Amino acid sequence: MNNTAARRVGVIGLGSMGLGMAQSMVRKGLKVRGFDLNPSGIARLEAAGGEAAASLENAAADADILVSVVVNAAQTESVLFGENGAARSLARGAVIVSCATMSPDDARRLEARAQAADLHYLDAPISGGAAKALSGRLTVMASGSAAAFAKSRPALDAMAETVYELGDKAGIGASFKMVNQLLAGVHIAAACEAVTFAKRLGLDLDQVYKVITASAGNSWMFENRVPHILEGDYTPRSAVEIFTKDLGIVSDMGRREKFPLPVAATALQLFIMTAAAGMERDDDASVARMIAGLTGLELPAARKD
Numbered sequence: 001m002n003n004t005a006a007r008r009v010g011v012i013g014l015g016s017m018g019l020g021m022a023q024s025m026v027r028k029g030l031k032v033r034g035f036d037l038n039p040s041g042i043a044r045l046e047a048a049g050g051e052a053a054a055s056l057e058n059a060a061a062d063a064d065i066l067v068s069v070v071v072n073a074a075q076t077e078s079v080l081f082g083e084n085g086a087a088r089s090l091a092r093g094a095v096i097v098s099c100a101t102m103s104p105d106d107a108r109r110l111e112a113r114a115q116a117a118d119l120h121y122l123d124a125p126i127s128g129g130a131a132k133a134l135s136g137r138l139t140v141m142a143s144g145s146a147a148a149f150a151k152s153r154p155a156l157d158a159m160a161e162t163v164y165e166l167g168d169k170a171g172i173g174a175s176f177k178m179v180n181q182l183l184a185g186v187h188i189a190a191a192c193e194a195v196t197f198a199k200r201l202g203l204d205l206d207q208v209y210k211v212i213t214a215s216a217g218n219s220w221m222f223e224n225r226v227p228h229i230l231e232g233d234y235t236p237r238s239a240v241e242i243f244t245k246d247l248g249i250v251s252d253m254g255r256r257e258k259f260p261l262p263v264a265a266t267a268l269q270l271f272i273m274t275a276a277a278g279m280e281r282d283d284d285a286s287v288a289r290m291i292a293g294l295t296g297l298e299l300p301a302a303r304k305d
Contacts, residue, residue, distance in 0.1 A: 007031065007154045010063035012056060012079050012086060014041030016237065017099075017126065018069030020133030021159045023048045027136070028158035035059035060086035060094075065155045067097045069126075072245060073106035081113055088117075095120040095151040099140075101181060101242075103249050104171035111144070111170035120148035123170035124156070125177035129224070130237060137161035141180070143172035178253060181246040182264045187221035188243065189267040192288035194222070195229055199297050205230055228285040232302035240287070241280045243271045 007030050011022040014036035022034050026049045034045045035053035042052045053059035056079055060066050066086055068076050076098055080087045087096070096114050098107070098121065107123040114121035122144040132138050138160040142149070145168055149156075156163045166172045194217075198208045209230060213223050228234060247268035254261040274280075274290040282289075292299045 007065060008033070008063050009155050010034070010053065010059040010061075010066045010086065011045075011050075011069065012036075012059055012066070013069035014038070014045055015069070016130040017133045018067075019044055020130055020135075021067065021069060021099075021126075021138070022050055023134060024136035025155060025158040026050050028154075030154060030158060033059055033061075033063070055084065056086040057084055057089040060089035063090060063094060065095050065097060065152055066090060067099065067155055067159075069099045071242075072100055073102035073110070076100045076102065076106075077110060077113075080110070087114065087119060090117075090119055092118040093120070093151075095122060095148050097122045097124050097152045097155060099124055099126045101125050101177050101246055101249075102174055103178070103253065104174040107170040107174040120145060120151055121170055122148040122152050123173040124152070125173055126160075127177070127180055128161075132161070133159070140164065141166060141173045141176040143167040143174075144170055178246070178250050181243070182250045182261070184221060185243045185247045185250075185271065186263055186267045187219045188225055188284050189270045189287055191219065191222040191225055192229070192270075192285060192291060195226055196288050196291040196295065196297055196299070199292070199299065200295065205300065225283075225285040228283050229288045230300055232300045234279070234283040234286050234289065236281060236283045238284050239281050240271055240274050240284050243284055244268070244275050244280070247271060 009025055009030050009032050011018055011034040014034050019041050022032050022045050025032050033051040033053045036042055046052050070076055111121040122142055124140050124142040126138045126140055128138040136159055140160045140163045143166045166176055209226050212218055247264055250264050270287050274287050277290050279286040
């Protein structure tokens with residue numbers, strides 16, 4: 001029996017990730033109502049067959065599943081439990097699927113608030129980027145109660161190619177995501193350093209990309225981000241400010257655990273320097289622009305059609 005068609009899902013946050021996730025759920029037959037402060041996201045969801053929500057509360061009304069795809073813990077808490085927050089409109093026993101990257105402590109605190117309101121909570125950070133969100137092929141690193149997993153399964157199956165069930169309480173999924181973000185941030189910073197170093201050596205950057213992506217030095221981030229540098233296109237698919245936040249969380253966790261994280265700390269400083277240079281909201285490959293500015297290099301300009 002298809003158990004997705006009758007399910008109503010509310011989605012809060014229709015940016016590059018949330019919109020793709022909502023569209024994937026629509027394609028799978030779920031009834032999706034979405035809200036975002038940017039009306040263009042709502043309009044695009046409507047064009048894909050979803051419904052527009054007039055408010056946070058309206059997004060949650062009659063929803064069995066509420067998916068929150070905002071930036072951080074503070075925004076998650078605000079949209080769920082703040083004034084006119086969505087949680088108050090959810091029926092008892094509904095499930096909140098929280099996809100923001102946050103510290104494990106914040107995930108546990110939000111789970112406790114949800115449980116106090118007789119709601120289930122799934123700590124479900126995501127990875128894969130906007131293209132995989134749109135195609136329903138995300139990776140979800142989730143933890144929560146068995147009931148939270150069962151109730152959120154129709155949405156998870158529609159949004160994700162792989163769902164890791166990592167534990168029975170919030171905070172575990174968040175911890176896995178922070179390990180991922182440590183690596184992602186370091187790999188982006190390393191890719192940007194490598195490309196600018198290649199430029200200083202006088203190498204053809206297109207050829208560098210071709211050679212490295214076929215060699216042992218390749219990484220997913222090198223393969224994904226370096227084309228932004230080659231095209232001179234720093235439109236934010238993932239912004240610098242994401243990694244000043246996420247590597248900042250990693251740094252805080254390391255300090256609390258008394259665990260040294262020297263490589264992550266260096267990457268964090270590179271992102272902070274890039275943000276300080278005025279590129280906080282630009283694509284995270286802008287670390288290369290920051291290094292180029294320090295070293296007097298000229299990277300490729302935006303290509304014209």
